[in-house]
Amino acid sequence: MNDSAGPARKAISFAALLRDLREARSLTQQELAAAARLSVDAVSSLERGRRAQPQPHTVRMLARALQLREADRMALLSSLGRAGNVALEMPSRKRTPRTPSPSSVEVVGRDDEVAEIVDVLGTAPGRLVTLTGPGGVGKTTVALVAADVLAAERPGAVYFADLTDTAEPDDALAAVAHAAACAADTVTGLAEHLAGTSALLVLDNLERVTAFGPHLAELLTASPDTVILATSRVPLRVRREREIRIAPLGPSAAEQLFGERLAAAGAPPMGRGDDSAVTQLCRPTDGLPLAIELMAAAAARLGPPALLERIDTLTELPVAGPQDLPARQRTMAATVEWSCQMLSPAAQRLLPRLSVLPGSFSLDTVDAIAAADAPDAADAADAVGAVGALAELIEHSLVARADDAGPVTRYRLLEPIRRAVETLEPAGQENVRRGVARWALRAGREHGARIRGRGDMAAVERVETDRHVLRLGFDHLVETGQYNAAAELLWWVWLPLWMTGHTHETLAWTNRLHEDDLSEHGRARWLMARAGSNRVAADLFTTAERAMRLAERIDDTSLAAEAAIFASRQRCAWRTSTVHRLCWPGQRF
Structure with a gap:
């Protein structure tokens, strides 16, 4: 038998197998077509062998519609062989496709x-x-x-x-x-x-x-x-x-793509511990296929664990994308730069400012960023411009709405885009951080007052969701020597962070301030936050009592009352715990 018969047999075999699988599930061609989102003519042509080489995606759609087990799915794919584009009994009408295959x-x-x-x-x-x-x-x-x-x-x-x-x-x-x-x-x-x-x-x-x-x-x-x-x-x-x-890939699909690109780059089979490294390397890609491919190419050369050790210090991955792609698609920086060329001046100005923000952010933060280097009188005008610029960035898919639950809409830059923007626009970040610090103080005062005044739980949630941006503002205040302002911010936010289980966060903040650098007011606030973050009971109420005495000396009655209440509660709790340990030493309190 001549060679040309081989492909024909394989195509007919696929047709027969598809028909058998459909009939075994008691499906008509119309029902299979509807489930696979294909036309009835397409299914009919496949079963009659008139389409010799269906594309892999078509086969996957059929397999999913038939709910095939792995063995049947592989049998269906294997039946295609390497037939290529072969015309069988009735050649289809000639077309002139001009698409890349x-x-x-x-x-x-x-x-x-x-x-x-x-x-x-x-x-x-x-x-x-x-x-x-x-x-x-x-x-x-x-x-x-x-x-x-x-x-x-x-x-x-x-x-x-x-x-x-x-x-x-x-x-x-x-x-x-x-x-x-x-x-x-x-x-x-x-x-x-x-x-x-x-x-x-x-x-x-x-x-x-x-x-x-x-x-x-x-x-x-x-x-x-x-x-x-x-x-x-x-x-x-x-x-x-x-x-x-077209949204970024989910975690499972991202890891699958990473694994496929890793293998395609000639990397050796993954060993023990590589799976965990792959999962962690996919996180900073935020599901962007280009970022995943670049990450996989770098991992193929360095190894996933070795790349993971250095990923936080790399501003750009050490390899570029495939050479058959346009230059603008070989690195994330080039891709983002291409996008920026189509933005208005206001959006071009706002984007690098947003790149300094870790995690998600609210529209209030965007307003502060936009007015970072403007006098207070210009804030309102800049805020109006910021809304339009943000909308433009969202439309260009450079900023996305975040998934954070809550009554306030939040936004974020995908992590690969944020890192790329940082490399493109490193200048002017000092002004942006100054604006973030100014916003953090204003937000801390507003939310802290609502929490202490009327127990506003919505304000507690806002502090928790904004804690990454608040930390950025706190960092700037400390790094620029504004220690009393940093202590004030710390005092306003320690309580809601404590209420939401982030005591480790406020403890880390308190450790960055030193008592000798603070005024009496700043020291009282710092001591109160330190007492609230301290887990050592004996030090806890002592620190609160010091804060109370300082607050009384400077006539800050609200701070003094807060410290007094906290100190008395902690002393009572400590005494109760001590009595319990003395009377029932074998039981935990």
């Missing part, structure tokens, strides 16, 4: 996104789907895989255009027309060329030419059977557009 792209953790894209564009002609998300999140990869699935379901051709280097709508139109093998230089001409063809246009990197959006809406109106799949860091804001945000 996604068959070599393994997409991890994106089944839901691909299925949503296919569902929207596969069932509603005349639609535009824009994939948005931060640089390095994998928008292009998802678009290519989704386009591949759609190509199997739609009768028309697929045309791919990279619009990275286009800055004007006319340039973008020319690039799309060229990709579609069309000589027209108008939207009307392109629409006439595409009319009746059920074409899929895949337009990559539209963020620099969002003004092309209205032209795309016009194109879809004139050619209603055409569909468009675009990628952009910002939505186009036109009719018919459906925005699908």
Whole structure:
């Protein structure tokens, strides 16, 4: 038998196996198609052997719809062999695809996104789907895989255009027309060329030419059977557009991608302890696939445990991304720099200021950051500008809403973006930290007064969620010699931090201040916070009594009352504990 029969047997074997698996579950082709989010024609073609080489993603969608066990899933994948693109009994109609082949792209953790894209564009002609998300999140990869699935379901051709280097709508139109093998230089001409063809246009990197959006809406109106799949860091804001945000990967998918890239880089098999290192190395990537790939490439050279030991001191990973990627996608710094070029001056000014903030932050903190080097009279105007700049950063996927629960909306920079911005804009951070310290004192006074005055638990929660930013403000006050201000901040926040189980935090703060550097008022506040953070009972009420006497001397009645109450309670508790130990020495109190 000649060689050409081999691929045919494998394709038919896949078709027969798929049919057997479907019938074993008592599913019709219509039911399987609905569960896999494919068309009935696509399932029928696969079972009849008319599609010789379905793409891996299509097979995974079928396997998930059939709820296959691992053995059946592997059998289904193995039945494909290496057939390549082989036409069987009835060759499909010839197309002119101009997409980079996604068959070599393994997409991890994106089944839901691909299925949503296919569902929207596969069932509603005349639609535009824009994939948005931060640089390095994998928008292009998802678009290519989704386009591949759609190509199997739609009768028309697929045309791919990279619009990275286009800055004007006319340039973008020319690039799309060229990709579609069309000589027209108008939207009307392109629409006439595409009319009746059920074409899929895949337009990559539209963020620099969002003004092309209205032209795309016009194109879809004139050619209603055409569909468009675009990628952009910002939505186009036109009719018919459906925005699908591509979010960072979850922890499990991130670790899977890390492991695959580690193996692809030629790293030896992971040994004992490597799994834990991989988990910890994935955390600072915040699920960004580009950051994961860069981290895996570095780990392949240094080893995961060795890289983990140095990760906190590295401002940039020691390796770049694949050489076949554009230069702007080989490092996180280059990716972020590319994004910054499209920002307004106000947003460009705000972004590096936000990079000094660890963890999440509130809009109040953003206001303080924006007005860090402005006189008080300009604060209000700067705050108004800060809201608009923050909204722009969110739209460009450089800032995201945080997952922190609570009544106040919080925001954050993904960790790879924050680190990249720090390397791009190291100057001017001193002013920013000054603004953070000013905000921390104001927030500490406000929340501390509400807690002490009326036991406001919402204020307690605010202090807990803001503790990373408060610590940054405290650090600046200590480092710049503002010891009394640092002691005041410490006193305002020690109680809510103690109430939320962060005594170790306030104890660390108290250890950074020295009694000799403080005024009497500062010393009284410091002693009170120290008493509240101290776990040694004998020292605890002694320290509180010292704070009380100092507060009485400077006539701070509220501080004196707080210290007196605290000292009496601790002395009573200590005495009760002592009696208990004397009377019942064998029992714990």
